Amino acid sequence: MFDTICGTIPVDGAMPSRVARLEALRRVLDGTLYDNLPYQFHEERNGAGEYIPLRLRRPSVRYGLCRVVVEDAVALLFSAGHFPAIEAQDASMARVLADIFAEARLNEVMIDAALRGSVGSVAVLFRVLGGRMFFSVLESLYLAPVWCEDAPDTLARVTERYKVGGADLAAQGYEDVDPAGLYWFQRVWDTQSETWFVPWPVDEPLARPVVDETRSVAHGLGFVPLVWIKNLPGGEGVDGGCTFRAAIDTNIEIDYQLSQAGRGLKYSSDPTLLIKEPATSDSEIVKGAGNALVVSEKGDAKLLEIGGTAAEAVISYVRTLREFALESVHGNRASAEKLAVPQSGRALELMNQGLIWLADNLRISYGDGGILTLAGMVVKASQIFPLTVRGEAVGMLDASQKLSLRWPRWYPPSADDRLKEAQAVATLVNAGQMSRAAGIKAMAAMNDIGDVEAELNAIDQEAS
Numbered sequence: 001m002f003d004t005i006c007g008t009i010p011v012d013g014a015m016p017s018r019v020a021r022l023e024a025l026r027r028v029l030d031g032t033l034y035d036n037l038p039y040q041f042h043e044e045r046n047g048a049g050e051y052i053p054l055r056l057r058r059p060s061v062r063y064g065l066c067r068v069v070v071e072d073a074v075a076l077l078f079s080a081g082h083f084p085a086i087e088a089q090d091a092s093m094a095r096v097l098a099d100i101f102a103e104a105r106l107n108e109v110m111i112d113a114a115l116r117g118s119v120g121s122v123a124v125l126f127r128v129l130g131g132r133m134f135f136s137v138l139e140s141l142y143l144a145p146v147w148c149e150d151a152p153d154t155l156a157r158v159t160e161r162y163k164v165g166g167a168d169l170a171a172q173g174y175e176d177v178d179p180a181g182l183y184w185f186q187r188v189w190d191t192q193s194e195t196w197f198v199p200w201p202v203d204e205p206l207a208r209p210v211v212d213e214t215r216s217v218a219h220g221l222g223f224v225p226l227v228w229i230k231n232l233p234g235g236e237g238v239d240g241g242c243t244f245r246a247a248i249d250t251n252i253e254i255d256y257q258l259s260q261a262g263r264g265l266k267y268s269s270d271p272t273l274l275i276k277e278p279a280t281s282d283s284e285i286v287k288g289a290g291n292a293l294v295v296s297e298k299g300d301a302k303l304l305e306i307g308g309t310a311a312e313a314v315i316s317y318v319r320t321l322r323e324f325a326l327e328s329v330h331g332n333r334a335s336a337e338k339l340a341v342p343q344s345g346r347a348l349e350l351m352n353q354g355l356i357w358l359a360d361n362l363r364i365s366y367g368d369g370g371i372l373t374l375a376g377m378v379v380k381a382s383q384i385f386p387l388t389v390r391g392e393a394v395g396m397l398d399a400s401q402k403l404s405l406r407w408p409r410w411y412p413p414s415a416d417d418r419l420k421e422a423q424a425v426a427t428l429v430n431a432g433q434m435s436r437a438a439g440i441k442a443m444a445a446m447n448d449i450g451d452v453e454a455e456l457n458a459i460d461q462e463a464s
Contacts, residue, residue, distance in 0.1 A: 001252045004055055008036040012163070014202075015142075018239060022141050025119040025242055028066050028251075034058040041259050054256060061258035065251045065322065066244035069331040069358075073243065074114045076359040076410060077366065083107045084367060084405040085444075086375060091453040093401055097375055099389045100133055106374070109135045114366050117231045120239035123158070124370065126225040126377045131388040133378060138226070145228050145238055155224040161186040169199055184209075189226055193218040221381060227373045229365055240365065243329065243358070250325035254318050261314040268311075276300040330354035348411040356410055367405050375403050406444070418447075 002024075009027070011020045027033040039052050041060040046052055076082055086101070088094040101107070113122045121140040126133070142162040148154045166181040177183065183199040186209055194217045197209035219225060230240030276299050326332065332355045349356055379397045381387065387394040413421065425442055428434035434442075436459075441452050449455050 001055070001256075002248045005033060005037070005252070010036070015162075016144070018237060019141055021236075022119050022239070025245070026139075026141070028244065028248055029070065029115075029119060031062055031064055031067065033252075034062070034255075042263070059255040059259040061255055061262055063251065063254050063258065065254065065325055065331075066247055066329075069247065069326065069329050070115060070118045070243050072332050072355055073359050073362060074111055074118075076355065077114055077362050078107060078111045080107070081412065082408055082410075083110075084363075084371065084407045086371075087404045087406050088401045090398060090401055091451060093397055095451060096389065096394055096397065097378065097403075100378055100387075100394070101371075101375075103389055104133050104135050106135055106371070109137060110366060110370065112137045113229065113370065114362065117229055117366070118243040120231050120235050120242050122229050122231070124227045124229065124374065126227070126374060126381075128219070128221075128381050128385050128387070131386055131393075133381070133387065133389075135374065140228070140239065145226075155226060155228060156190070158189045158224060158226050158228070159186065160188070163202055164199065174199060189224050191223055192220055194225075221377075221384065223377065223380060225377065227370055227377075229370050231365055232361055243362075246328040247325035247331075250321050250328070254321050254325070257314050257318050257321070261311050261318075264311055264314075273302075327354065330358040352410075359410075363407060367407070371405060372403055379403075406441075 006020075006024045009020070009024060024033070027035070035058070037056055037058045039046070039057045041057045043052055043057065086094050086097045088097070109124065113124055116122050116137060116139055123138040123140055123143055123145075125136045125138055127136075128134075138160070142160055144159045144161070145155055146157045146159075148156045162185055163182055164185045165179075166177040166183060167179040169177045169183060169185075170179055177199065178201075182202045184202055184206075185199050186197045188195045188197075196212040196215035198212045200206045200209065228238070230238075231243060232241035234241035332352050378387075379399050379401075382394060382397040383399065422443065425434065425439045429436055429439045437452060437456060440449065440455050440459075443449065444452055444455075
């Protein structure tokens with residue numbers, strides 16, 4: 001069914017084939033997959049009286065199961081209580097990077113990146129403006145990355161190219177454009193500059209685009225200021241695997257089944273009235289049980305009613321489909337109705353193990369492949385430009401420092417969990433099998449300790 005609906009979405013032959021695939025997946029995520037179907041679900045006949053098949057109707061009920069799975073996984077990945085902390089051998093460097101990311105609101109940026117990247121891939125742009133660092137998300141739909149031949153994990157160039165209306169270009173300050181025309185827009189990032197090109201009409205072939213000198217920028221960073229993030233292992237070409245692809249067809253089936261069930265319930269509330277040999281000469285057929293009719297002695301009138309068994313069967317079928325879909329994409333299948341008593345953090349982890357596995361895989365893509373790569377760019381930029389954070393100058397950061405991420409626990413521990421964890425750590429420290437620093441580091445996420453070294457100093461000061 002998904003492929004059938006995709007056939008109704010216009011495809012631009014001038015764009016790469018991956019654009020159409022990513023566009024269809026993006027429509028599923030945004031809830032606009034059915035927008036190109038020509039008829040509403042309640043329309044059974046067209047103007048010529050011909051029956052309209054279901055595949056051409058837009059469902060009246062749209063259950064955003066795919067979006068729910070993505071948002072649940074992203075919440076476990078980058079919500080306020082799940083964003084990782086930067087760790088380095090030099091604690092002061094870790095604090096500087098944490099301040100830079102906080103000022104640039106990287107948490108919000110990565111949430112946006114993980115949502116958009118769930119279709120397969122996403123790019124995060126890094127910029128240095130006036131000494132401050134900024135991060136922004138670019139959808140990979142119209143981006144074409146090229147990697148270095150001698151370093152396949154390093155970007156050599158990224159090209160952005162798509163069609164845009166002349167009116168939009170005029171609103172952005174472009175002159176000599178036809179507001180009713182359609183133009184190609186293109187810009188390229190490489191290791192030294194961000195090059196913009198003068199938009200040119202789509203219907204006019206151009207051998208080589210003309211560089212827009214007024215908008216082009218020479219950043220001089222020595223690396224492409226873009227992080228290309230593949231969502232999950234697998235996928236096609238430069239794109240990773242889609243988070244929700246396995247559930248799309250089942251989600252479409254749920255939408256149509258619920259729409260059909262709703263249509264049946266509406267009919268049950270106002271069934272068709274069948275009249276045989278009415279006593280009056282009026283041939284008008286009266287529909288609805290609220291109108292009384294008088295028929296002849298041999299006449300008859302009946303309501304064409306349907307039972308509620310079919311609706312109950314549909315609801316049961318939809319519940320089964322939902323379970324299958326969530327299982328196929330490792331979504332959250334826990335039911336709040338079955339939680340009779342408060343659960344510990346460990347119990348919640350076991351209950352939502354599938355969702356945790358999904359978020360754990362995403363930690364590799366967006367954590368190690370995203371946040372750590374951006375941190376490395378900040379370190380390299382500090383060697384070239386004078387950077388500032390919160391109004392204070394940042395010196396050159398040590399590029400030899402090994403950076404890592406410390407992720408918090410999946411679910412907040414209960415009071416009993418915290419007590420048992422503290423007792424276990426205290427026993428290990430007192431027995432000499434764990435250092436105090438390692439003990440505090442183990443308890444840091446649970447007790448909201450951001451700086452282990454500062455906590456150790458505070459403990460020593462209180463003890464003295």
